[in-house]
Amino acid sequence: MNVILASASPRRRELLSAAGVSFEVVPSPAEEIHDASIPLDVLCEKNAELKALDIAADHPEAAVIGADTLVYIDGEPLGKPRDLEAARAMLRKLSGRAHTVCTGVCVVFPGGRVVRFHELTAVRFRVLDEETITAYFGKTNPLDKAGAYGIQDSGEMIVEGIDGAFDNVMGLPVPRLVEVLRGN
Numbered sequence: 001m002n003v004i005l006a007s008a009s010p011r012r013r014e015l016l017s018a019a020g021v022s023f024e025v026v027p028s029p030a031e032e033i034h035d036a037s038i039p040l041d042v043l044c045e046k047n048a049e050l051k052a053l054d055i056a057a058d059h060p061e062a063a064v065i066g067a068d069t070l071v072y073i074d075g076e077p078l079g080k081p082r083d084l085e086a087a088r089a090m091l092r093k094l095s096g097r098a099h100t101v102c103t104g105v106c107v108v109f110p111g112g113r114v115v116r117f118h119e120l121t122a123v124r125f126r127v128l129d130e131e132t133i134t135a136y137f138g139k140t141n142p143l144d145k146a147g148a149y150g151i152q153d154s155g156e157m158i159v160e161g162i163d164g165a166f167d168n169v170m171g172l173p174v175p176r177l178v179e180v181l182r183g184n
């Protein structure tokens with residue numbers, strides 16, 4: 001079975017390759033929804049589905065994977081910041097507190113069967129002063145990441161600890177996805 005990862009995220013590509021899955025990448029142009037009135041788990045699965053369905057329409061012979069990662073704090077989903085000032089505001093908000101990272105995944109199989117799931121990881125941030133935020137932005141590009149941080153890029157500067165899976169924070173809950181691809 002051909003597998004397509006409908007994602008422009010280099011982290012997702014890296015994680016799926018490391019799991020030994022062979023796949024093709026076809027980024028999805030689907031627009032994400034960031035609606036605080038929709039429950040987090042429903043929202044990230046919905047966005048993942050929009051991304052996967054878009055590509056599946058042109059590739060009916062493949063299993064198409066879509067994913068969406070949201071950082072959730074104070075009842076609101078944080079997507080990717082629109083500029084550096086918004087990125088700074090996100091890290092100020094996350095500073096010294098715990099938040100939830102939710103990654104939703106959707107696989108559309110040949111024939112149209114759809115499997116959706118999500119995983120949650122709790123992330124506790126250190127207290128961040130302005131200098132640390134500036135120094136951290138020298139280590140990663142916050143603009144292409146939900147919540148303006150990448151746990152995989154000098155994460156120890158900002159993260160105190162996590163409860164759950166690291167790969168889920170990075171953008172793809174791989175063990176469960178591999179089970180789904182195998183038909184479990």
Ligand SMILES: Cc1cn([C@H]2C[C@H](O)[C@@H](COP(=O)(O)OP(=O)(O)OP(=O)(O)O)O2)c(=O)[nH]c1=O
Pocket residue numbers: 006007008009010011012027028032051067068069070071080101144145146147149150151152169170171
């Ligand atoms: C919280 C967090 C997010 N991220 C990244 C993963 C995703 O690439 C991005 C979340 O944005 P998404 O909108 O989920 O994904 P994307 O736009 O990068 O890619 P696509 O829609 O084409 O699949 O944030 C990290 O790399 N590390 C982290 O610690």
